[in-house]
Amino acid sequence: MTDYVDAGAAIPHQQLSAVKGSAPATGNVDYERIQGARSEPQNWLTYYGTYDGQRYSDLDQVNKDNVKRLSPAWVFQAGATGMQSGASTYSFEASPIVVEGVMYVSGPDGRCWALDAVTGEELWRYKHASPYDVSLCCGNVNRGVAVGHGKVYMATLNAHVVALDATTGEKVWDTTVGDVRAGESRTVAPLIVKDMVVVGSSGGEFGTRGCLDALDAQTGERRWRSYMIPKPGEPGSETWPDDGEAWQRGGANCWVTPTYDPELELLYQGTGNPAPDFDGAVRPGDNLYTDSIVAIDVNTGQIRWHYQCTPHDLWDYDSTMENLLFDAPDGRKLLAHADKNGYFFVLDRTNGELVRVFPFVDRITWGEITPEGKVTPKVYPDEEGVPVHFWPGPAGGKEWTHMAYSRQTGLIYVPVQEVGATATRRRREFKESIPYWGAGVAVDLEDFYGYVAAIDPVSGEEKWRWRNEYPMCASTLVTAGGLVFQGTPTGEFVALDAETGEKLWQFQCGSGHHSSPSTYSVDGRQYFAVPTGWGGWIEGFLPGLLGAAAGDALFVFALPQD
Amino acid sequence: MTTTSGDRAAQLAEAGLDGQNRTALGRVLGTGSIGYAEEGPDGKMTATVRIPEDELCWEPGTLILPHGGDLELTLINDDKNTHCAVLPNNGDPKIIWLVNHAKGTASLNLDGPGTYYYGSTTGNDEGRGLTGAIVIGGEVPDEAKLDRPPQPRP
Numbered sequence: 001m002t003d004y005v006d007a008g009a010a011i012p013h014q015q016l017s018a019v020k021g022s023a024p025a026t027g028n029v030d031y032e033r034i035q036g037a038r039s040e041p042q043n044w045l046t047y048y049g050t051y052d053g054q055r056y057s058d059l060d061q062v063n064k065d066n067v068k069r070l071s072p073a074w075v076f077q078a079g080a081t082g083m084q085s086g087a088s089t090y091s092f093e094a095s096p097i098v099v100e101g102v103m104y105v106s107g108p109d110g111r112c113w114a115l116d117a118v119t120g121e122e123l124w125r126y127k128h129a130s131p132y133d134v135s136l137c138c139g140n141v142n143r144g145v146a147v148g149h150g151k152v153y154m155a156t157l158n159a160h161v162v163a164l165d166a167t168t169g170e171k172v173w174d175t176t177v178g179d180v181r182a183g184e185s186r187t188v189a190p191l192i193v194k195d196m197v198v199v200g201s202s203g204g205e206f207g208t209r210g211c212l213d214a215l216d217a218q219t220g221e222r223r224w225r226s227y228m229i230p231k232p233g234e235p236g237s238e239t240w241p242d243d244g245e246a247w248q249r250g251g252a253n254c255w256v257t258p259t260y261d262p263e264l265e266l267l268y269q270g271t272g273n274p275a276p277d278f279d280g281a282v283r284p285g286d287n288l289y290t291d292s293i294v295a296i297d298v299n300t301g302q303i304r305w306h307y308q309c310t311p312h313d314l315w316d317y318d319s320t321m322e323n324l325l326f327d328a329p330d331g332r333k334l335l336a337h338a339d340k341n342g343y344f345f346v347l348d349r350t351n352g353e354l355v356r357v358f359p360f361v362d363r364i365t366w367g368e369i370t371p372e373g374k375v376t377p378k379v380y381p382d383e384e385g386v387p388v389h390f391w392p393g394p395a396g397g398k399e400w401t402h403m404a405y406s407r408q409t410g411l412i413y414v415p416v417q418e419v420g421a422t423a424t425r426r427r428r429e430f431k432e433s434i435p436y437w438g439a440g441v442a443v444d445l446e447d448f449y450g451y452v453a454a455i456d457p458v459s460g461e462e463k464w465r466w467r468n469e470y471p472m473c474a475s476t477l478v479t480a481g482g483l484v485f486q487g488t489p490t491g492e493f494v495a496l497d498a499e500t501g502e503k504l505w506q507f508q509c510g511s512g513h514h515s516s517p518s519t520y521s522v523d524g525r526q527y528f529a530v531p532t533g534w535g536g537w538i539e540g541f542l543p544g545l546l547g548a549a550a551g552d553a554l555f556v557f558a559l560p561q562d
Numbered sequence: 563m564t565t566t567s568g569d570r571a572a573q574l575a576e577a578g579l580d581g582q583n584r585t586a587l588g589r590v591l592g593t594g595s596i597g598y599a600e601e602g603p604d605g606k607m608t609a610t611v612r613i614p615e616d617e618l619c620w621e622p623g624t625l626i627l628p629h630g631g632d633l634e635l636t637l638i639n640d641d642k643n644t645h646c647a648v649l650p651n652n653g654d655p656k657i658i659w660l661v662n663h664a665k666g667t668a669s670l671n672l673d674g675p676g677t678y679y680y681g682s683t684t685g686n687d688e689g690r691g692l693t694g695a696i697v698i699g700g701e702v703p704d705e706a707k708l709d710r711p712p713q714p715r716p
Binding site for chain 1 (some may be wrong): 596601632637638639647648649650652653654655656657658659660661662663664666667668669672673675676678680681683688692693699701702703705706707708709710711713714715716
C-alpha cells in the first residue's frame with residue numbers, strides 16, 4: 001500500500017462559506033450609553049431595548065396607515081449541521097441587538113452571528129460547542145446576547161459565559177459559571193451594567209440552587225454571586241425545613257434577564273419555581289426566594305427586598321418573567337409583573353410594597369390572591385397518585401415571553417396563554433442531573449386559547465383584547481407608530497392598533513413564534529427583526545401544537561423602498 | 563419480546579447490527595469500540611480515529627478524554643471511498659475532507675464534561691454509521707460549582 005494522501009489539517013467550517021469574517025467597528029457601547037438607549041431608537045442596544053424592560057420604541061415610520069405595506073426585507077436562515085442537543089426542541093428565542101447597522105443575535109446550540117442589519121449578510125459567526133447530553137429542561141434555546149465594551153457576551157448551554165470580539169467574533173474570554181453535572185445550564189441573555197455582565201442560572205427542573213452572577217466585563221472574573229435560596233441561618237432560611245436538605249436543591253433559578261433602575265441601582269430579578277416543582281411536602285414553608293420578584297443591589301449582589309408571588313408553589317409557577325419598570329402619573333416608581341399564576345402585580349420598586357394585584361387571565365383555579373395580596377391555595381397535587389387539574393398550567397397565564405409598555409397609551413400589552421394542566425404527585429428521590437419534578441404532568445391538548453390584553457397598570461382595567469385561537473407564546477413589541485406587534489404559534493407576525501386592538505396586518509413566517517422581536521432603523525428606514533421557530537418547551541405551554549413545523553429563520557421587515 | 567444480556571459485541575454481531583447491510587441498512591450508531599486519548603505533560607491530548615474499509619464507521623466509535631481542553635486528533639481513511647469529518651470545536655466546527663486512503667489532523671478545543679458527536683457529512687454517511695462520539699469526563703472547576711454539600715448522583 002502506498003503512503004496515505006495528506007489530507008492536511010481540518011479548517012473552520014465557516015471558511016467554506018460566504019461569511020465575511022468581520023463586522024464594522026461601531027461606536028463604543030458602555031454603561032452610560034445603555035442608560036440613554038431611549039434617546040437613540042435607531043439602535044436596540046440591550047435585551048429589552050432599554051433597562052426598564054418596556055420594549056417600546058420611539059420609531060414611528062411604520063404606523064397604522066402604512067403598516068399594511070410592511071414586507072420582508074431579508075431573511076436569515078440559521079440551519080444546523082450534524083447532531084445537536086435537544087435536536088427536537090431547538091427554537092429561535094432571541095431578541096436581536098442592533099448597533100449602528102450591525103445586528104448581533106444568538107440562536108440555538110451555542111451559535112451567535114453578526115449580520116448586516118440592512119442586507120442580512122453574515123458578517124461573522126461563532127459557535128460554542130455544546131455537549132449533546134447537557135441537561136435541558138426546556139429546549140435547545142438561547143434568549144440573546146449583550147453588546148458593549150467592544151464585545152458580545154453570550155451564555156451557553158453548558159453553563160459558560162463567553163465574551164467575543166464584536167468586530168471578529170473571536171473569543172476574548174470564557175468563564176465556566178455552572179455545573180453541568182448538577183443539571184445547570186445557561187440560556188439567558190446577559191445584561192451589561194456598569195463594568196459588569198449579569199447572568200442568571202438555568203436548571204430549575206433539576207434541583208439546583210438558583211443564582212445570579214455578575215462578571216467583570218473585561219476579564220470574566222466573578223464580582224459577586226447572589227444565591228436565591230438562603231443557607232441555614234441566612235435571612236429567609238426560616239422558610240425552609242430546619243433539619244432538611246431541601247434548601248440545597250430548592251430551585252429559584254434566574255433564567256430571564258433582569259430589568260434595572262440606574263437611579264436606585266437595583267436589579268429586578270424574577271426567580272423560578274421551587275424544586276421539586278409539584279411535591280411540596282418535602283419542602284414545607286414558603287420557600288424563599290422562589291417565585292419571587294427580588295431587588296438586588298447591583299454593586300454588592302445583596303438582596304434589598306423581595307416580593308413572593310406564589311409562596312410554597314405547587315404548580316411550577318416561576319416568577320422569572322420580566323419586571324417592567326414604569327412611573328405612575330403621580331411620579332411613583334412602580335414595577336409591573338404578569339405572573340405565571342395568572343395575577344398581575346404592581347409594586348413600588350423602591351421598597352417592594354404591593355400597590356395592586358389583579359387577575360389578567362380568565363381561568364384561575366389553583367387558588368386566589370386577594371387585592372391585599374393574601375394567597376389562598378385551593379387546588380394542588382397533594383395525595384400521591386391522584387391527578388389534579390388546574391388553571392393556568394405550569395407554563396402560566398404568561399410565560400417568560402415579554403409584555404410591552406406604550407409610553408403613548410400608558411397601556412401594557414400582555415401575551416396571554418389560556419392553557420390548563422393535570423399534575424399527579426409522584427414522589428421521587430433527588431439525584432443530580434435527573435429531572436426533579438415530583439409529579440407526572442400532562443398539559444391540556446384542548447380547551448385552550450390566547451389573547452393580547454391591553455392593560456392599564458394604574459387602574460388594573462383591561463382596555464381591549466385581541467383574541468386568538470391559540471395561546472400567545474411570544475413577546476409583544478410596541479412602537480410610537482401606534483402599533484403592537486405579536487407573533488403567533490401558527491407563524492403569523494401580526495400588527496395591532498395599540499389603541500383598539502384591531503388587527504391591521506399580518507405575515508405568515510412559516511413556523512411559530514417564541515422570541516422577542518426588536519426594531520431599529522438604518523439610514524432612516526425602520527426595520528423589525530423577528531426570530532421565528534417553533535420549539536422550546538412546547539409540551540409545557542402548548543402541546544396542542546407539538547406537531548407544528550419547526551424552523552429557525554430570522555425575518556426582517558420594512559416598508560418597501562419606492 | 564425477548565431480550566438478551568451478556569457480551570455486547572457478540573450480541574451486536576449476532577443481531578447483525580455491527581456492520582453494513584446486514585439486519586439494518588447501515589451500522590447502528592454507537593456500536594463501535596471504545597478508545598482513550600493520551601494526555602501529554604502539558605495537558606494537551608492526542609488520539610487517532612480511523613475509517614476501516616467498507617464499514618462506514620469510526621474506530622474507535624467512542625473516544626474518551628479525561629477532561630476538556632485541546633485535542634490533536636489524527637483522522638485516517640482506510641476506506642476505498644471518500645468521506646469527510648465535521649468536528650465539534652469551540653468557535654466553529656472544523657471540517658476535513660478525507661479522500662480514499664488519506665490521513666489528516668484536527669486541532670480541537672472542547673469543554674468538559676460532556677458528549678460531542680461528529681460525522682462525515684456527505685451523502686448519508688452519518689446515518690450509515692459514520693457518526694462518532696467524543697466523550698469528555700471530569701468535573702467543572704470548583705469555583706463553578708454550587709455552594710452546597712455534595713449531592714447524590716445516579
